[in-house]
Ligand code: SF4
C-alpha cells in the first residue's frame with residue numbers, strides 16, 4: 001500500500017515548514033530509510049519559468065531551504081536544478097528565489113543545460129530522452145513539485161514534474177511529437193520509468209488554480225504532501241481539489257505501467273477531508289483525445305485554445321519562440337515584430353507551450369463559443 005503524508009501548513013515560515021517536513025519524513029520511517037546517506041542526491045524543484053515566488057508557478061524557496069537544511073543536518077551531499085521551458089536555468093533559479101538560498105547554503109547548481117540521450121527498454125511510446133547531465137550524475141532524486149492546474153493535463157504534480165529532467169527545447173520537441181493529452185501522458189510515464197525519484201515533497205501551501213501552469217491564480221491550499229509514490233501523491237492532490245483522479249491519464253497510465261498506485265493509499269498525518277477545496281478553479285470535463293492535425297474544423301471552432309489579451313501584450317515574441325512546431329502556429333504577421341502575434345488555429349496542436357511561457361501572463365486558454373454550445377453551456381472556460 002502506498003503511503004502519502006498530508007501535512008497542514010498555512011505559511012511559508014522556514015521553521016514551521018522544516019518541522020512539518022521532518023514530521024512527514026519520520027512518518028515514512030525517516031529520510032535515511034528512503035535515501036541512504038552515501039547517495040549523491042539531486043533536489044529537483046519546479047522552475048518552469050522566471051517567476052517570483054508569490055506567483056505560485058514554481059516551488060517556493062522556503063520549501064527548498066527547509067529540505068536543504070534537513071539534508072545538511074543529515075550530512076547528505078547534494079545539488080539542485082531544473083530545466084525551465086524557456087530561458088537559462090541559472091537566471092530562472094535566481095528569479096524564483098532559489099539561487100540566493102543555494103548560495104547561502106553552498107549548494108551547487110547541477111548541469112541542466114547539457115544532456116545525454118538515454119534509452120528506455122519496453123517503452124510505451126518514447127524510447128529515448130535527452131536527460132540533463134546533472135540528473136545522470138545523481139544517485140538519488142528528491143522531487144519537489146508545485147501543486148498547480150495545467151492547461152494540457154488538468155493538473156501538474158509529482159509525475160509531470162519529472163519532465164524538467166529533459167533539457168530546454170527538447171521538451172518542446174516532445175510537445176510537437178505527442179499532440180494530445182493522452183499520448184503526451186504516455187511519454188511522461190515512460191520518462192517516469194526511466195528517471196525514478198526516490199522521494200516526492202509537494203509544495204501546496206500556495207497552489208495555482210485557473211490558467212496554470214504559469215499564468216493562473218495563486219490560491220491557498222495550506223498543505224504539504226510527502227510520498228515515495230508519485231501516482232498516489234497526484235491522486236491525493238486530485239482529491240484535495242475535488243477532481244476525479246480517473247480523469248487524469250498521468251494517474252491512470254501511471255498505475256497501469258507500475259509507476260505507482262492510486263487505488264491503494266494509506267493516508268498519514270493530518271485529515272485530508274479538512275483540507276479539500278471544492279471551489280478550486282479547474283476544468284473538470286474529460287481531456288480531449290483528438291489528433292489536432294486531423295480535425296481541422298474542430299480545431300478551429302470547438303476545442304479549447306490559447307488567446308492573447310492584445311492590449312496587454314508586450315510583443316516580446318517569447319510565445320513564438322516557444323511554439324514547438326517547425327511551421328509555427330503563432331507568428332508575427334508579415335514578420336512585423338511591432339505587432340501582437342497571431343494564431344493559426346488550423347495548425348495549432350494545443351500543447352499550450354505559448355500560454356505556459358508568456359512571461360507577462362497575457363495568454364489565456366478558453367473554449368470557443370461553438371465549443372461551449374456543443375459541449376454544454378455548463379463549461380466555465
Ligand atoms: S509572450 Fe506574451 S507578451 Fe510576449 S508576445 Fe507573446 S503574448 Fe505577447
Ligand code: SF4
Pocket residue numbers: 306322323324325328329330343347348349350351352353354355
Ligand atoms: S500556438 Fe501555442 S498551443 Fe498552438 S502549437 Fe504553438 S505553442 Fe502550442
